[in-house]
Amino acid sequence: MNRPANSPPTARRRSARYWLRMSATLLLFMAVWLVWSGYMKPLLVSLGLLSCCIVILLSTRMGDLEEETGWLGVLPRLPAYWLWLAREVVISNFTVARIILSPRLVLDPVMVTLEADAQDPFGQAVLGNSITLTPGTLTVGVETGRLRVHCLTQAGAEELLRGDMNRRVAALTRR
Amino acid sequence: MAIVLDALSWAMLVGGALFVLIGGIGALRMPDFFTRMHASSLTDSLGPMLVLGGLALQSGWSLETVKVLAILLFLLITGPTATYALGHAASVAGLKGGTREYRASDPREPRA
Numbered sequence: 001m002n003r004p005a006n007s008p009p010t011a012r013r014r015s016a017r018y019w020l021r022m023s024a025t026l027l028l029f030m031a032v033w034l035v036w037s038g039y040m041k042p043l044l045v046s047l048g049l050l051s052c053c054i055v056i057l058l059s060t061r062m063g064d065l066e067e068e069t070g071w072l073g074v075l076p077r078l079p080a081y082w083l084w085l086a087r088e089v090v091i092s093n094f095t096v097a098r099i100i101l102s103p104r105l106v107l108d109p110v111m112v113t114l115e116a117d118a119q120d121p122f123g124q125a126v127l128g129n130s131i132t133l134t135p136g137t138l139t140v141g142v143e144t145g146r147l148r149v150h151c152l153t154q155a156g157a158e159e160l161l162r163g164d165m166n167r168r169v170a171a172l173t174r175r
Numbered sequence: 176m177a178i179v180l181d182a183l184s185w186a187m188l189v190g191g192a193l194f195v196l197i198g199g200i201g202a203l204r205m206p207d208f209f210t211r212m213h214a215s216s217l218t219d220s221l222g223p224m225l226v227l228g229g230l231a232l233q234s235g236w237s238l239e240t241v242k243v244l245a246i247l248l249f250l251l252i253t254g255p256t257a258t259y260a261l262g263h264a265a266s267v268a269g270l271k272g273g274t275r276e277y278r279a280s281d282p283r284e285p286r287a
Contacts, residue, residue, distance in 0.1 A: 035238065036242070089220050100198075100205075101200070109273055113277075130255075132254075132255035135217050135221075138213060139255075148266065150266075157277050161277075161279075
């Protein structure tokens with residue numbers, strides 16, 4: 001953002017991408033409203049639409065839609081990534097479960113610094129959360145594209161530094 | 176078909192409960208703060224995935240299924256976020272536990 005953080009958004013001309021972003025957000029809100037309520041009566045649905053519009057209005061005033069987070073472009077690539085992530089989560093769950101249940105608790109915790117391939121904050125947040133979601137690795141800090149990751153074992157740290165997840169997240173959140 | 180779905184959903188429910196239990200055991204057995212967080216991440220990931228997946232199968236194709244899956248989605252996003260807040264606070268406060276800094280054996284040489 002170029003303008004000062006707390007000045008209200010000016011009435012300048014919005015780009016086409018801004019309107020696309022806004023309608024996508026409205027569509028998402030409306031879908032969520034319908035699923036949560038389960039109402040299909042015209043009066044209630046129009047009231048729901050109204051409340052969604054009010055939320056959009058408020059977020060516009062707060063400048064929430066000014067910045068491009070790129071979640072819309074990520075959507076089509078998401079299912080494949082989720083499938084891969086689910087597989088990783090299952091594998092690492094079994095690995096950590098085996099460590100926990102072994103009679104002698106063999107641990108070798110190490111702290112790793114990982115250079116994120118994803119350049120923007122959104123991608124780095126996705127990477128950090130994906131790392132934390134797979135048991136055995138834990139993001140404890142993100143600073144200027146560097147992630148500090150706590151790993152339960154040296155093997156887990158090496159797996160992480162091989163950078164498979166790093167590359168996939170960068171490809172997922174690429175503009 | 177219904178019996179297969181029912182069996183699958185019960186297997187998932189029991190499996191999920193098992194992972195939550197193992198996570199609890201781990202949180203008790205682990206020696207320090209960070210390793211305990213690793214143990215409890217079992218309770219955070221595959222545990223709810225299996226339990227809520229099993230519940231979704233139980234409810235059949237209805238609005239409830241979508242809601243259960245939405246709950247799962249939110250859990251999988253907010254869980255790691257909360258874990259990050261906790262771990263980051265500990266790391267900023269300088270907590271180390273038994274952790275050492277990572278040192279690669281030799282990156283150019285393939286490991287045996």
